[in-house]
Amino acid sequence: MRIPEETVERIRQSTDILEVINDFVSLKKRGSNYIACCPFHNEKTPSFNVNPSRQIYKCFGCGKAGDAVRFVMDIENIGYGEALRYLAKKYGVEIEEQEQTPEDLLRQNERESLLIVLNFAKTFFQETMQTTDEGKSIGLSYFRERGFTNPTIDAFELGYTLDQWDALLKEGERRGYSRDLLEKAGLILLKEGSTGGDKKVFDRFRGRVMFPIHNVSGRVIAFGARILKTDKNQPKYLNSPETTVYHKSQVLYGIFQAKQAIRQEDVCYLTEGYTDVISLHQAGIKNVVASSGTSLTTEQIRLISRFTPNVTILYDGDAAGIKAALRGLDMVLEEGLNLKLLLLPDGEDPDSYVHKVGADAFKTYIREQSQDFIDFKASRWLSEAGDNPLKRAEGISDVCVSITKIPDSLKRQTLSQRVAQVFHVSEQSVISEINRLLRKQQEQGKKDSERQQRSVDLSRKQPSGHPSASSEPSADDINALFAGVSDEPFQAETPVDAPASGKFYTDERIKPVRAPLSYQEEECIRLLINYGARELEPGITLCQYVLSELHEIDFQTSPYNLILTLFREAYSRGEILTAGDFLNRRPNAPGGPNDIEIQSQAIHMTTPRYEISGGWLKHEIFVPSEEEIAILADSAYRNILRIKKMLAEQRMATLQQLLRESRNKSPEEADQLLGEFMHFKRIDIEISSLLGTVISG
Structure with a gap:
């Protein structure tokens, strides 16, 4: 239903655009305004401007502009009413509205409806774990065995789903949520029955502990689920499918809980698993997120860059961990971020290691053992190369490839000196190799560009400019x-x-x-x-x-x-x-x-x-x-x-x-x-x- 105009005005009066935007990007003061890299398009130089006196924002790169309500609408891709509700909740403004009926849900857009039903599911999983015998004996016991305290369980809104075919489905339908909406949210599955055209309908998640996945503003957009019993026919982890609100390549697990700490510490620790994030958070290391079991993506790196330019990747010390670290290395550099890498002792992951040594020792280990990408790569190449000069040359070239990914030419110049020191070669030879690789990239880029340009109409030209004025006008009446x-x-x-x-x-x-x-x-x-x-x-x-x-x-x-x-x-x-x-x-x-x-x-x-x-x-x-x-x-x-x-x-x-x-x-x-x-x-x-x-x- 429509929010009364007087309530809208109270929400606007209560809202501080700096606080709202700071939840999604890190703003820096410049003069009387604040700037940041725009969250709506990819850029290396900040062109996003926030004016606190007028309570507006403007990006001089992509043209996005508006007030706090418009920002929430654009960043969350939600409607006007939902953006007002988001701000009302943030600033404690009460909105008197009737309870939503199924008809009300039909009138909302699909994205808003999915967020509502996903929030229902999250609450249902929490209540199931806290109030049912099965939930307490299996789900809650598992989290207790992992060492998670009540505040930690509440912070990540952990839950449990019963080992039944349709527990969530029945409760959802009782609350007025349609099967179509539950299916679109990835909560139930529909399969053709064995007889006739009947469809079997059942819950996607059954008998699993539930890890809600939040977006930057704290809305639940998906779930990760871990089975606790041994069943060869079931995957250990099961995630929500991609939906209108959930694209796994654009999401980092724990970003909502970590964003303030990332901004304060000015560094983001990147891990692989849900429990890695939760255990480090509970140990006081709250500036940590996970790629949720997927390979690191450009969109995830850009999400981190909203809050800090510094990333430290924490991976297991085995061969798989090293491979994963190398795979994400160049992508982070290409986005202009400052990168360090940390491999844990063999057989350990962040979750197990922080429980083994404690929070203080873990922080010390990060501080003392983190390496920049040059040392990280060089140590592996040098140990493998031994006295083989060809292998050393191959290692130098490999490190130089990573340096060419860095968009800042001054950084490339500085790092070339570092490579020369580590490999004991002349700086000029390193610079020559970097230049050779850059020329190769440019030539390839030119070829790609020429192919694209052949399909473009080159006849359209930009006008030369405005009329000029060179003298004072007369006072004649025109x-x-x-x-x-x-x-x-x-x-x-x-x-x-x-x-x-x-x-x-x-x-x-x-x-x-x-x-x-x-x-x-x-x-x-x-x-x-x-x-x-x-x-x-x-x-x-x-x-x-x-x-x-x-x-x-x-x-x-x-x-x-x-x-x-x-x-x-x-x-x-x-x-x-x-x-x-x-x-x-x-x-x-x-x-x-x-x-x-x-x-x-x-x-x-x-x-x-x-x-x-x-x-x-x-x-x-x-x-x-x-x-x-x-x-x-x-x-x-x-x-x-x-x-x-x-x-x-x-x-x-x-x-x-x-x-x-x-x-x-x-x-x-x-x-x-x-x-x-x-x-x-x-x-x-x-x-x-x-x-x-x-x-x-």
């Missing part, structure tokens, strides 16, 4: 220039290459041409949003000036025209809209379906990418601010002139085309077209003179 042209609203034709939606894509290979006029429309809207209520002279606001100058002129780019219309409607009621009216728009609120686009545009126009350094003031270097009345008035004046000039140029282009086709028209019609063309030509010349630009021929 309002009459457009008077009497037509009784209809003046609307130029939409250029072929101007996207009707106003969204300008940033694909590196194909860059659709953006209409030059759209830049001036954007600048006009930016001035209105930021300074609409400012007085340019006593009694004349910028909003009043702009709207009077643009009388009967509509913008050609959809989002800018929509915002302009909202300003006109508000001004007709005696109001002047401000930035806050756009930044705090509620999705699907009265005002149309474009509120998300409007909010995004407003954030883009109110969030400067760069700030003036405080050092400039220290050295008495002062930069004029556009907020100064004289500068603001001049900016608005020139912007209006450029818009009218471009409209005149568009109209002249249209008239020229009509004149070329005028051979089938009467002399009177041709003379009328020529007269109209000359009218707009005079307008173009006059505005060019006012702007101080070169007059077109």
Whole structure:
């Protein structure tokens, strides 16, 4: 059901966008704002900007923007109502809602419904372990034998499922959850029966201890389950299948419980198993996660990079552990993270070793035995090579391959010195080998790029730029220039290459041409949003000036025209809209379906990418601010002139085309077209003179 507007406002007032975003990425202060690498696209240099005073965020790389509610919606891929409930729970805001019925669930999107039913299953498994005889004697006893305390069991929400065919199914249906939803969540299985077309329906997890898998925000998205009895027909571990909410390559077990500790310790320990994470967490080493039995993936590494650039891989000391460590090594380096590796004594894993030596000794072992990747690889190559120079050369080349994965050239330079020291060779020979490998990679990349480019239309080019201004405009009144042209609203034709939606894509290979006029429309809207209520002279606001100058002129780019219309409607009621009216728009609120686009545009126009350094003031270097009345008035004046000039140029282009086709028209019609063309030509010349630009021929 819909959350009341007053409750929505309480949630917004209680929310701190820095706290919300810090749950998913590590923010660093820069000036009055905060920055991070964007969680919505892969990048090495931070372009994600958070403005705490306005409670908004903006990525200058991918264009994502919004407030705290929008961030939760985007990062969790959930709806508006579910994002509000998430924030309400986080900040203790009570929402008075009726208990959800099956009909309510049907009205929700599939993702939200799956999260609800998975949370039900988690609670069911917990209660089964704590309240049933089978749960206490088998499930709880197992966790006790592993040494897990009640706080640890609660922190990871561990549970148990009865050794019955349909215990969860019956309880789920009693609660109103459909079989279809339970199946989509990976909780039950449907199989064809042996007779007729009947289907057998039964629980996926039976007679197993349950390890809920959480996403970064703490929502249960899947389960890992371990069987405790000996059954050759059953796998020891059984995981949830991939669903709408669970993609195992993108998830790290324990990330929700570990994220704050990872941020505080500025290092993430990476293990392989559930119990490794739980045992280390209980021992006080809480900055630990696991790849959940899967090979390490790029998505998992990027998830770690949200919280720290430092990773230490903890693997078993056997051959399989060494192989796993080597497999993930280059992937971590390629993502720009700082890597160390630690192999435990043969026969030990993090779970067994921390129980054997204790928390303090384990921390000491990590500190003293962790190796950087060069030492890790070199020790194995050197022990194998002995006096064999060819083997040593092969080892040097192998280490250099790993160095080429590092995107930072300065790091590569530093590490080449380290390789030379470890292998007792000249630094120049190491640098030469790295350069050879880099050239080889570049040549291969060039070949791949050329193959891709053959399928791309190379004829589309980016426009050269904006009109320039070189001198001060005169004080002549230009309002009459457009008077009497037509009784209809003046609307130029939409250029072929101007996207009707106003969204300008940033694909590196194909860059659709953006209409030059759209830049001036954007600048006009930016001035209105930021300074609409400012007085340019006593009694004349910028909003009043702009709207009077643009009388009967509509913008050609959809989002800018929509915002302009909202300003006109508000001004007709005696109001002047401000930035806050756009930044705090509620999705699907009265005002149309474009509120998300409007909010995004407003954030883009109110969030400067760069700030003036405080050092400039220290050295008495002062930069004029556009907020100064004289500068603001001049900016608005020139912007209006450029818009009218471009409209005149568009109209002249249209008239020229009509004149070329005028051979089938009467002399009177041709003379009328020529007269109209000359009218707009005079307008173009006059505005060019006012702007101080070169007059077109």
